[in-house]
Amino acid sequence: MKVVITGAGSVGRYMAEQLSNSGHTVRIVDNDAEAVARARAIGASVEVVQGDACEIDTLARVGCRDADVVAAVTGDDEDNLVISLLAKQEFGVPRVVGRVNNPKNEWMFNDMWGVDVSVSTPHLLTGLVEEAIRSEEHTSELQSRFGISYA
Numbered sequence: 001m002k003v004v005i006t007g008a009g010s011v012g013r014y015m016a017e018q019l020s021n022s023g024h025t026v027r028i029v030d031n032d033a034e035a036v037a038r039a040r041a042i043g044a045s046v047e048v049v050q051g052d053a054c055e056i057d058t059l060a061r062v063g064c065r066d067a068d069v070v071a072a073v074t075g076d077d078e079d080n081l082v083i084s085l086l087a088k089q090e091f092g093v094p095r096v097v098g099r100v101n102n103p104k105n106e107w108m109f110n111d112m113w114g115v116d117v118s119v120s121t122p123h124l125l126t127g128l129v130e131e132a133i134r135s136e137e138h139t140s141e142l143q144s145r146f147g148i149s150y151a
Contacts, residue, residue: 004029004067004093006053006083007074008039011099015071020045027062029053030074054082056090064091072115073099081113088114 001024005012008030016039020026027047028039036050051058053074064070070087072080080098087093098109100120109118 001025001068002063002066003027004059004062004064004070004087006030006070006072006079007099008032008035008048009073009075011073012071013039013042015073016046017042029058029062054079054086056086059083059086059091064093067091067093069093069095069097071097071099073097075101077101077105077108081108081115084109084114086114088116 003019003024003026005016005026005028008028012028012030016026016028020042026045027049029049029051030036030039031050031052033050036048039046039048042048049058049062051061053059053072064087067087070083070093072083072087074080074083077100080100084096084098087096095116096114097117097119098113098115100106100109100118100123103120103122106118106120106123109115
Protein backbone atom coordinates (compact mmCIF):
# COMPACT_ATOMS: atom_id res chain seq x y z
CA MET A 1 0.00 0.00 0.00
CA LYS A 2 1.08 3.58 -0.64
CA VAL A 3 0.75 5.69 2.48
CA VAL A 4 1.21 9.44 2.86
CA ILE A 5 1.69 10.68 6.41
CA THR A 6 1.37 14.38 7.16
CA GLY A 7 3.14 15.39 10.33
CA ALA A 8 6.66 14.23 11.18
CA GLY A 9 6.33 14.50 14.94
CA SER A 10 6.68 11.48 17.18
CA VAL A 11 3.35 10.00 16.03
CA GLY A 12 4.04 10.44 12.33
CA ARG A 13 7.60 9.13 12.60
CA TYR A 14 6.50 6.07 14.57
CA MET A 15 3.77 5.30 12.04
CA ALA A 16 6.16 5.77 9.12
CA GLU A 17 8.73 3.43 10.59
CA GLN A 18 6.20 0.73 11.49
CA LEU A 19 4.39 0.87 8.15
CA SER A 20 7.66 0.86 6.22
CA ASN A 21 8.86 -2.15 8.22
CA SER A 22 5.61 -3.90 7.27
CA GLY A 23 6.43 -3.46 3.59
CA HIS A 24 4.33 -0.41 2.72
CA THR A 25 5.58 2.48 0.60
CA VAL A 26 5.62 5.47 2.94
CA ARG A 27 6.09 9.18 2.36
CA ILE A 28 6.03 11.66 5.21
CA VAL A 29 5.71 15.43 4.93
CA ASP A 30 6.15 18.24 7.43
CA ASN A 31 6.80 21.96 7.24
CA ASP A 32 9.24 22.03 10.17
CA ALA A 33 12.90 21.54 9.19
CA GLU A 34 13.83 19.93 12.51
CA ALA A 35 10.96 17.44 12.30
CA VAL A 36 11.97 16.62 8.73
CA ALA A 37 15.58 16.02 9.83
CA ARG A 38 14.41 13.65 12.59
CA ALA A 39 12.17 11.82 10.11
CA ARG A 40 15.07 11.36 7.70
CA ALA A 41 16.85 9.41 10.44
CA ILE A 42 14.26 6.64 9.93
CA GLY A 43 16.24 5.62 6.87
CA ALA A 44 16.05 5.39 3.12
CA SER A 45 12.91 3.24 3.19
CA VAL A 46 10.78 6.31 4.02
CA GLU A 47 10.70 9.26 1.66
CA VAL A 48 10.66 12.53 3.64
CA VAL A 49 9.54 15.83 2.12
CA GLN A 50 9.59 19.30 3.64
CA GLY A 51 6.49 21.28 2.79
CA ASP A 52 3.11 22.53 3.94
CA ALA A 53 0.65 19.64 3.70
CA CYS A 54 -2.25 22.11 3.73
CA GLU A 55 -1.26 23.12 0.20
CA ILE A 56 -2.47 21.17 -2.83
CA ASP A 57 0.92 21.42 -4.56
CA THR A 58 2.68 19.80 -1.59
CA LEU A 59 0.15 16.98 -1.41
CA ALA A 60 0.59 16.41 -5.14
CA ARG A 61 4.39 16.39 -4.75
CA VAL A 62 4.23 13.66 -2.07
CA GLY A 63 2.03 11.47 -4.23
CA CYS A 64 -1.50 11.87 -2.96
CA ARG A 65 -2.83 11.08 -6.44
CA ASP A 66 -1.53 7.52 -6.09
CA ALA A 67 -1.94 7.10 -2.33
CA ASP A 68 -4.09 4.34 -0.90
CA VAL A 69 -4.15 6.01 2.51
CA VAL A 70 -3.45 9.49 3.85
CA ALA A 71 -2.90 9.85 7.59
CA ALA A 72 -3.27 13.45 8.78
CA VAL A 73 -1.48 13.25 12.12
CA THR A 74 -0.12 16.74 12.74
CA GLY A 75 -0.45 18.32 16.15
CA ASP A 76 -3.06 20.76 14.84
CA ASP A 77 -6.70 19.75 14.36
CA GLU A 78 -7.42 22.49 11.83
CA ASP A 79 -4.48 21.35 9.67
CA ASN A 80 -5.60 17.73 9.95
CA LEU A 81 -9.09 18.65 8.77
CA VAL A 82 -7.80 20.69 5.82
CA ILE A 83 -5.41 17.91 4.82
CA SER A 84 -8.17 15.30 5.09
CA LEU A 85 -10.57 17.32 3.00
CA LEU A 86 -7.97 17.99 0.31
CA ALA A 87 -6.88 14.35 0.23
CA LYS A 88 -10.45 13.15 -0.25
CA GLN A 89 -11.86 15.93 -2.48
CA GLU A 90 -8.89 16.92 -4.63
CA PHE A 91 -7.07 13.60 -4.90
CA GLY A 92 -9.79 11.01 -4.27
CA VAL A 93 -7.72 9.12 -1.71
CA PRO A 94 -9.72 5.99 -0.81
CA ARG A 95 -8.92 6.01 2.92
CA VAL A 96 -8.19 9.06 5.08
CA VAL A 97 -7.30 8.83 8.75
CA GLY A 98 -7.44 11.98 10.88
CA ARG A 99 -5.80 12.49 14.26
CA VAL A 100 -7.91 14.43 16.78
CA ASN A 101 -5.75 16.39 19.21
CA ASN A 102 -8.47 18.23 21.13
CA PRO A 103 -11.34 15.90 22.08
CA LYS A 104 -13.79 18.82 21.77
CA ASN A 105 -13.09 18.84 18.03
CA GLU A 106 -13.84 15.16 17.46
CA TRP A 107 -17.34 15.89 16.17
CA MET A 108 -15.84 17.57 13.07
CA PHE A 109 -13.71 14.57 12.06
CA ASN A 110 -16.25 12.92 9.80
CA ASP A 111 -16.92 12.20 6.14
CA MET A 112 -18.02 15.80 5.49
CA TRP A 113 -14.40 16.79 6.15
CA GLY A 114 -13.02 13.83 4.20
CA VAL A 115 -12.18 11.76 7.29
CA ASP A 116 -12.94 8.05 7.07
CA VAL A 117 -11.42 7.14 10.43
CA SER A 118 -10.77 9.54 13.30
CA VAL A 119 -8.42 8.75 16.14
CA SER A 120 -8.72 10.61 19.44
CA THR A 121 -6.15 9.47 21.97
CA PRO A 122 -8.01 10.96 24.97
CA HIS A 123 -11.20 9.14 23.98
CA LEU A 124 -9.33 5.88 23.36
CA LEU A 125 -7.59 6.06 26.72
CA THR A 126 -10.82 6.92 28.53
CA GLY A 127 -12.52 3.93 26.92
CA LEU A 128 -9.68 1.62 27.95
CA VAL A 129 -9.82 2.86 31.55
CA GLU A 130 -13.60 2.41 31.63
CA GLU A 131 -13.17 -1.13 30.28
CA ALA A 132 -10.57 -1.88 32.95
CA ILE A 133 -12.96 -0.60 35.63
CA ARG A 134 -15.83 -2.75 34.30
CA SER A 135 -13.52 -5.75 34.16
CA GLU A 136 -12.40 -5.18 37.77
CA GLU A 137 -16.01 -4.78 38.91
CA HIS A 138 -16.96 -7.99 37.08
CA THR A 139 -14.03 -9.86 38.65
CA SER A 140 -15.01 -8.62 42.13
CA GLU A 141 -18.59 -9.72 41.55
CA LEU A 142 -17.47 -13.22 40.50
CA GLN A 143 -15.20 -13.47 43.52
CA SER A 144 -17.92 -12.53 45.98
CA ARG A 145 -20.68 -14.53 44.27
CA PHE A 146 -18.79 -17.76 43.63
CA GLY A 147 -15.84 -17.55 45.93
CA ILE A 148 -13.48 -17.48 42.94
CA SER A 149 -10.06 -16.10 43.63
CA TYR A 150 -7.71 -14.61 41.01
CA ALA A 151 -4.00 -14.12 41.54
